Amino acid sequence: MNEQLRVKQVLSGNTSAFGYFVDTYQDMAYTIAYRIIGNKQDAEDVVQESYLKAYRNLASFRSESKFSTWLYRIVYNTAVTHAQSQMWQSSRETNIDDAFFLADQHSERTSSLKETKEIVTLIMDQLPRGDALLLTLYYMDDHSVKEIAAITGLNESNVKVKLYRARKLFKELLMHELNKTSMTRDSESDTFYRYLIVNENSII
Numbered sequence: 319m320n321e322q323l324r325v326k327q328v329l330s331g332n333t334s335a336f337g338y339f340v341d342t343y344q345d346m347a348y349t350i351a352y353r354i355i356g357n358k359q360d361a362e363d364v365v366q367e368s369y370l371k372a373y374r375n376l377a378s379f380r381s382e383s384k385f386s387t388w389l390y391r392i393v394y395n396t397a398v399t400h401a402q403s404q405m406w407q408s409s410r411e412t413n414i415d416d417a418f419f420l421a422d423q424h425s426e427r428t429s430s431l432k433e434t435k436e437i438v439t440l441i442m443d444q445l446p447r448g449d450a451l452l453l454t455l456y457y458m459d460d461h462s463v464k465e466i467a468a469i470t471g472l473n474e475s476n477v478k479v480k481l482y483r484a485r486k487l488f489k490e491l492l493m494h495e496l497n498k499t500s501m502t503r504d505s506e507s508d509t510f511y512r513y514l515i516v517n518e519n520s521i522i
Contacts, residue, residue, distance in 0.1 A: 321385045328376055336373055343386055344369075346459050347393045353442075353451040354397035364400050368393040383468060387461070390469045441491045449484035456481055 327335040344365060351361035351368070371392050379388050442450045455461045455469065463481070467474045 322381050325376060325379060325381075325385070328373075336376075339372070339385065339389065340369060343389055346386070346454075347389065349454055349458075350390055350393050350451060351397040353447055353454055354394070355401045356447065360400060361397070364397045365393065367400075368396045371396065384465065386459075387465045387468050390455075391471075394469050394471075437492065437495050441488060441495065444491060445484065445487060448480065449487060452477065452481050452484050453488060 321339075324335050324338050347365045347368060348361055351364040352358065355361050355364065368389070372389050375392075379385065442453065445453070451470075452466065455466050456463075461469070463474050463477050466472070466477050466481075470477070472480070
């Protein structure tokens with residue numbers, strides 16, 4: 319059953335059909351909220367509030383866009399409001415020296431990490447929230463630039479520029495971490511790593 323039919327079911331009174339959307343998208347919804355807020359409990363609260371908003375406003379959903387894009391836009395707005403912050407208020411590029419300083423604060427923890435996935439998670443937590451969010455949406459959840467623009471309210475050109483800068487910073491931090499660990503090149507088979515390091519011009 320496609321999602322448009324599930325939406326119609328919910329609108330027709332079958333409220334239990336909404337559970338499909340909760341089960342399918344709650345993990346990424348939480349990730350988006352957490353990337354913006356940085357607090358697990360608050361992120362969970364934002365997700366619950368966002369699903370309530372989505373349920374109440376389901377009649378406004380238009381099938382021209384994916385349900386996930388529509389939902390994540392609600393999560394994004396709710397999280398930004400909850401955090402009382404502007405994700406893109408500064409156009410200043412992140413200073414790589416500042417980023418290295420933050421990474422070095424975790425040196426003891428990093429030295430014990432052996433898996434690429436763990437290091438990726440560590441670096442994502444060190445990135446500016448907006449950068450981490452964009453990389454999560456584009457690489458981990460396979461959203462297009464157009465969809466990310468719809469979720470965040472940025473225009474497509476701005477999304478591309480910010481993705482490029484975020485990926486560049488991620489790469490610098492990753493190489494910095496790899497130089498501090500005993501990880502072998504075999505670990506570079508990780509999909510996310512390949513996307514960021516090998517396909518440097520993949521944003522279209």
